Amino acid sequence: MNTFSIQSEQPSDGAPRFLQSQNVAQTMSSQEIANLVGSRHDDVKRSIDRLVTRGVISQPPMADGPKAGNGVVVQEYRVSKRDSYVIVAQLSPEFTARLVDRWQELEEMSAKPAFDISSLNDPKVLLALLTDNVRKVVALEADNTELSKENHVLEVKVEQDAPKVAFHDMVVVSHKTYNAAQAAKLIGTGRTRLLQFMRQKGWITRSNEPYQAKIEAGLLDVKLGTFEHPIQGTIPTCSTLITGKGLTKLEALWRERDANLLA
Secondary structure: OOOOOEEEEOOOOOOOEEEEOOOOOOOEEHHHHHHHHOOOHHHHHHHHHHHHHOOOOOOOOEEEEEEOOOOOEEEEEEEOHHHHHHHHHHHOHHHHHHHHHHHHHHHHHHHOOOOOHHHHHOHHHHHHHHHHHHHHHHHHHHHHHHHHHHHHHHHHHHHHHHHHHHHHHHHHOOOOEEOHHHHHHHHOOOHHHHHHHHHHOOOEOOOOOEOHHHHHOOOEEEEEEEEEEOOOEEEEEEEEEEEHHHHHHHHHHHHHHHHHHHO
């Protein structure tokens, strides 16, 4: 971590200025070095002591660190930038790049200029701040307006889709099949008209029998049976049934047809 001081200056106009000192004393704690290289803090401190004894680095000052879990205050070394590189090179050279990144973060934080409170006495500065805030408020209101429009469009779509969803749930979830008369009633038309529409769309043949492709697609089914003719005897029959999936598709096609007629 980096340390910095706040200086108070008293200009001729009497207004105090609070500026960040340009001579920032940057240090890094031994605990932070331990975290960077993945070592125990005690091991890092011992390495620092050995390097000091050998005269490789200068004796770093000691400071109170955060309290440990048992409430004991941990003593940390405050290491200079130059010495931190020596220590990391001794402990784990592969972590040097991580140390470089960390120092860059600290220096960027130190380089950020502090706000000069006395500048609020300047009407031009106040006007600039006010203008910037107004611009941000206008932009925020524009975003909120756009969001409200999008929400309204979604609400309208949900309302418009509600009948479609209800119809889908009614016919698909039930797993029932419907004959032409039942399907026509649900769609809102007559049996003859629906069969004619299904022939136009290529669902059934002229004799109202389902095409095999529609059966394989799960849209139609077929019910085979017989009836006794008084003269011809037993005659096979074939009745077209519409599945829930097929009825949903037909209902959508029918609505599209109605929309085209109204257009």
